[in-house]
Amino acid sequence: MNKKQFTEHIGNIDERLVWQAEQLPNYRQQHRKKRLKGFAAVAAAVVLMVSSFSVGAFAFAREIVVEVPAKQETVTLEEINLTMLLPDGWSGKYSVGKNDQNYVVYNKQIREAVSDGTDPLDGGVLFYIVCYEEVMTAEQYEEKGYDFVGYRYLFSTRDKTYILCYASDVQWDVNDPEQEAVYQKMESEVKDIRFIVDNALID
Numbered sequence: 001m002n003k004k005q006f007t008e009h010i011g012n013i014d015e016r017l018v019w020q021a022e023q024l025p026n027y028r029q030q031h032r033k034k035r036l037k038g039f040a041a042v043a044a045a046v047v048l049m050v051s052s053f054s055v056g057a058f059a060f061a062r063e064i065v066v067e068v069p070a071k072q073e074t075v076t077l078e079e080i081n082l083t084m085l086l087p088d089g090w091s092g093k094y095s096v097g098k099n100d101q102n103y104v105v106y107n108k109q110i111r112e113a114v115s116d117g118t119d120p121l122d123g124g125v126l127f128y129i130v131c132y133e134e135v136m137t138a139e140q141y142e143e144k145g146y147d148f149v150g151y152r153y154l155f156s157t158r159d160k161t162y163i164l165c166y167a168s169d170v171q172w173d174v175n176d177p178e179q180e181a182v183y184q185k186m187e188s189e190v191k192d193i194r195f196i197v198d199n200a201l202i203d
Contacts (some may be wrong), residue, residue: 077103080131082162083196087189094126094186102165103129110183114173124183125167127190132161154195155202162197164190 073086075096080103086094095111097104107124115123136144138153141161149168156162167187172179195202 081197085194087192101130107183107186110172110179113179123171125171126186128165130163130165134161135159136161157197
């Protein structure tokens with residue numbers, strides 16, 4: 001039934017009233033649309049929360065793992081939780097000893113040739129690692145004047161400070177140029193050593 005038929009059927013009704021009746025909103029349809037929009041908003045919020053939680057968990061909760069190349073020569077000083085990545089060519093040429101709290105790295109052949117074995121810091125010493133049970137910056141360490149020899153401040157962790165100290169005197173037989181060449185080559189490569197502490201690589 002169209003407007004004209006409707007008007008004739010009911011009687012003489014003003015067409016404006018018929019038009020207004022046709023324009024009445026469909027409240028059920030509006031309510032359904034509003035409910036669907038609400039569900040869509042909740043679903044979008046849930047998706048955002050889940051994705052942000054998973055990204056956060058991936059970025060912050062994963063363990064840092066440092067992969068060391070298979071052929072890389074490494075030394076781990078377990079008591080102070082430090083691993084050293086040594087230069088290529090050091091394999092079989094060095095050894096590590098301990099003197100008090102110092103970890104001494106030395107050339108084995110030179111040690112055997114020049115040392116009587118009584119002093120762990122005598123003969124072939126390339127460097128030694130000292131670990132202090134306190135946190136210090138490089139400036140604080142220098143101010144305290146702990147060492148009288150050349151050293152390199154490595155880093156500090158939450159509760160420790162790591163220092164690399166160089167040998168203070170001649171560590172080879174001065175009459176043996178071959179020993180001197182071997183020692184000086186290894187000594188020149190000490191700067192290339194890299195360190196891992198708490199699974200983090202320190203450059």
